[in-house]
Amino acid sequence: MSLLDDFHVKNGQKTGLSGIPTVRFDEFSRVVTESVRAGHRLVALFGMPRSAVSGIDSEPAEVLRLFAVLAHEAVGALHILGTGLFQATYPAITPACTQAHMFEREIAEQWGVVPEGHPWLKPVRFHMSHVPGRDAWGRTSRAEIAPGGCDFFRVEGEEVHEVAVGPVHAGIIEPGHFRFQCHGEQVLHLEIALGYQHRGVEPALVGGPDKRTIHYFQTLAGDTTVGHTLAYCEAVEALADCRVPARAHALRGIALELERLANHTGDLGALAGDVGYLPTASYCGRLRGDFLNMTALLCGSRFGRGLLQPGGVAFDVDDALVAELRRRLDLTLRDVEQATDLLWNTSSVRARFENTGHVPPEIAEALGLVGVAARACGLNRDVRHDFPSGIYRFAHIPVSTAETGDVFARSLVRWLEIQRSATFIREQLASLPSGPVSARCGGLAPNSVAVTLVEGWRGEICHVAITDGTGRFARYKIVDPSFHNWTGLAMAMRNQQISDFPLCNKSFNLSYCGFDL
């Protein structure tokens, strides 16, 4: 544990790669496991090939370098730790630390090393290993890999049946495969297989930044353009020692909260639609667009494309635009308040929301859930509060939580956050700092690492950027909040009726492409 105490990093702080404590694997595994047991959370766990490692001592026999990022929100501490693997197998961390489960599957798939003793070692995204000739499942060609082509957990029994849904779903929605084990209407177990959206983003980032880099972040999860682009910009700015002007911080905060407003409003409408309450569904469908159009006023794009750039933002606002944004915010929020008020006042809606898709807080804690899904279980967890960067160092937004961990709680947290985001935007628009909106952002420091955390509307976005000896990206790790939370959805479906799946799914509203990368 003392290792961690010795090595704090800050959100958005540059550190020399050689300064990261590197320990033997057994020590690494022990520190990760024990710190998670002591209240830390595994924010990221990822591999980096030896060939990409420069600026740190690594023995030629090293097969893979592993890094773990751990966070403790109660004390606001963020730590990073490294180790080297010298064989293509290692003892899995997952049996003693549930939060490592998906990360270790990802490491196996990307780098062809096998975490021995992993309880459920399957591919995550169904692609070839990044290391030619080394595959955790012994596959030798792309043709052998079929998305979703793997064993699924099965419940046996006379009246047990299996329901398979996807990858193509009934609505206009991204693809994923859901496998339910049911007894009658009751779901005993749900397993989720993703990877259909895998576009190969992480390998494409190596060697950057270049002119395409920022566009990967803008389209990583299109509904989270501002969130992911902000995490990227903060990483680059940390590595380039770039000081972002105060006015840019404020405008970035406004854009991030507008993104939250649009998506939370859309989600409340969609939740109403899923229980057949059409007034709120139709009002919120329109109101979500009104928030998106406010973002378009800022930068021309409803999703915030082109707004953020390393060094600041690409568009300034004048008094007329500020006044127009305030006018629209007031009008739109008034209508959202009325539309959601109907939800809380309609007993049939409440009856469907309450006690549906319950996630106990201890499960949420064990899985390391983030964002709305975690706060709805009473976990006091919000990057804006725990690891503030940019404008959030100066303007504080209270953390919105609920206690019951069900669809109702996830809806309520959204509504609380809508109100608080709107207040934040009003305050920012009323007191915008003067000055430029962008600073020059130069080259990146070589052999360095920066971890950035951003509270996107779904939850914690984590980026880890590592540069090589020339200041290019040697590795860029992205963890979308959905990476932590898909398992939470599977747990929420335990013992629920299968007909409640659309409602539970919408109450999490996770990203497929953000997970699939």
Added chain:
Amino acid sequence: MLKAVIARFAQGYRTIKFPDAHVNLPDRFRGVPLVDRAKCRAGCENCSTACPTGAIGVKQSRVRIDLGRCLFCGDCARQCPSNAISFTKDYRMAARKREDLVLEEGLPVLAAALEENMRRLYGRSLRLRQVSAGGCNACEADVNVLSTIVFDLGRFGIQFVASPRHADGLLITGPVTENMRLALQKTYEAIPPPKLVIACGACAISGGPYVNHAETHNGVSGLLPVDLFIPGCPPHPLTILDGLLRLVGKIESQSNPQDSSAHRPNAPESSVR
């Protein structure tokens, strides 16, 4: 119940007039790009160098912009030393043929209506199945909003349906990942002929930012015959709606840019926020 009634009155009537009304898009909206040849400097290729997807090329001082590859990011305009490139507020750019998206001079050739027999079948009722094949959920979101009360797609006789067997065509988003190729092909095969294919967004047309990634197929064209291309990253909902209505013949073709100058920027605008 009383609250619901009061809310219904307060929320008002929100459906936009379309296609008749002039549309008020934000000043910073980036629609069809225009190149002012008089301003373009010989020997300068800054725009082409800046473009993240190779959408813009310069040959003998003639700038060609491929709307099918364009992300409408504006990097070219920012890097142009003589301000020769500008983005208009014209949201209309859907085309029937891939080559019609390549602009050398002026405005794009907008989509013509379906051929007579197809138009007879689908002009008054078109059912589409949407498949996201690596899309980032921005195209999907802006297709989805067409079904909200603002755009009310249903009034034009167009509807998104749950099953390919109930559909007349496919609207595809995303660069077509290798992991979605089979599912996409199976969905296409499940649609009874004659069927339409619509490629929506830069990814579906050309691969978008993911062009030439090993895990994607650079869009739909290499796998399925495409009847309508809707550019954008993502396309504005009005770009999609305009394209769909042109396809079914509810908006008459305006391939000659002069004819449509009245609808171009600075024309009187109203109604849509």
